[in-house]
Amino acid sequence: MSDPGDSSKLTVTNPWQRLRELTDARIGLGRAGGSLPTAAQLAFQLDHARARDAVHMALDTERLMPALDARFPLALRLHSRVADRDEYLRRPDLGRQLCEEAERELAGLEPAPCDVSICVVDGLSARAIHEQAIPFLDAALAEIERLGLSPGPVALVEQGRVAIGDPIGEALGARMSVVLIGERPGLSSPDSLGLYFTWAPRSGRRDSERNCISNIRPRGLSCANAARLLGYLMRQAQVLGASGVALKDDSEVESRLGDGRQGNFLLPPET
Secondary structure, three states, X not given: OOOOOOHHHOOOOOOOHHHHHHOOOOOOOOOEOOEOOHHHHHHXXXXXXXXXXXXXXXXXXXXXXXXXXXXXXXXXXXXXXXXXXXXXXXXXXXXXXXXXXXXXHHHXXXXXXXXXXXXXXXXXXXXXXXXXXXXXXXXXXXXXXXOOOOEEEEEEEEOOOHHHHHHHXXXXXXXXXXXXXXXXXXXXXXXXXXXXXXEOOOOOOOHHHEEXXXXXXXXXXXXXXXXXXXXXXXXXXXXXXXXHHHOOOOOOOOOOOOXXXXXXXXXXXXX
């Protein structure tokens, strides 16, 4: 037995430590009297600043367009009706509509009908697009090819919202639409990419007619797993002729239980 008076031999086990290793959520922060410890308060302020920066960061189209050109037969650079970032935050409705120049550009195309229209949209986090869009597209294009589907032109959209993919997919004659968009930054996830899948895109589609795959990033859902889930949605949408609330996610997941169930990591493995 160790000597209680010898502090060098005492160890303190923090039961929250295991959870902290598995999540970026702010748990078990401790306290200093009635306040947060200094380290936790400073970390909060830093994460808040990163989230604000992600919202106001400009989309680097010059960096992204060459990467899209290399992966698609045609890459379009489009813009919503929003004039600037302040208006984007105040007028979500304008972010759902294409500007007149973009409408004319799409109207002037004579694309062959395609299975999948893909839009890459800055949304509320251009950082998410910069860091996750190309790695995800590499995984998704491989899945689209495996399913025997044809991708159409890709559109890189500035100052856009999710619904802007509807008129684009409609103009391209796509059977389904995939919108990659920077999600609203959380205090631990300023780099989170969201995906919205819509069957038979056309102007006026409701949000209930879409399926969402969220939190695509290294500390969240991996690009490979997100692409597999997208492939499942594409297969099922073709069977049902619908997406959104009519299309349930019954896909299997990778799990330590080995049978598609996610399980509870806090419980001991079942025997």
